[in-house]
Amino acid sequence: MPNVSEARGILNSADVLFTAEQVSAAVERMAAEITEKLGETYPLVLSVMGGAVVFTGQLLPRLAFPLDFDYVHVSRYGDKTKGGELVWRQAPKEDVQDRVVLVLDDILDEGETMAAIRDRVLNMGAKAFYSGVFANKLISKSKPIAADFVGIDVPDRYVFGYGMDVRGSWRNLLSNLCAEISRSVPPT
């Protein structure tokens, strides 16, 4: 059951990793890099629900070239802080075929989610696959995929805000963007 005081407590004990200005500058830079690389390709942009909703909403208006937009929905964390089995809630649609596809997500952590999306999109006949993530988590384990476009690198701690939840909450956090849970909160 959602609990207001618990959610406020998590936020109050969190560290702020990046300010709104830093986040905005990172998204601006990504938009320029994506425009440079994909501006003439009329890509199909797929946003990964639900975490990528804020990032996508701020990045898309900065891409001043023709594109198509759709979404996929994949989940493997739920409201936990450790990843589990990947569940497809909305798979890519047939129209990925022969398209340059750019997949946008909030965070690349272990990379399992983005790698699964890449495999599925390419198996369905996409001409090319690119990935853009707002945050790339610096972990010691090797990842099955590296993102083509990255906003910020984050340390190996559970981050939230800017579309990313903590215990299901604070996806809507925009003022102190990308805060991080206190070390005293154990992983679940």
Ligand SMILES: O=P(O)(O)OC[C@H]1O[C@H](OP(=O)(O)OP(=O)(O)O)[C@H](O)[C@@H]1O
């Ligand atoms: O690189 P990985 O270790 O696979 O983790 C990254 C994924 O984890 C989060 O999704 P989550 O499963 O929490 O779904 P949600 O966006 O619905 O919260 C996030 O939005 C990414 O899609």
Ligand SMILES: Nc1nc2[nH]cnc2c(=O)[nH]1
């Ligand atoms: N909210 C959130 N979701 C994630 N999914 C994978 N890693 C993370 C993380 O650090 N924070």
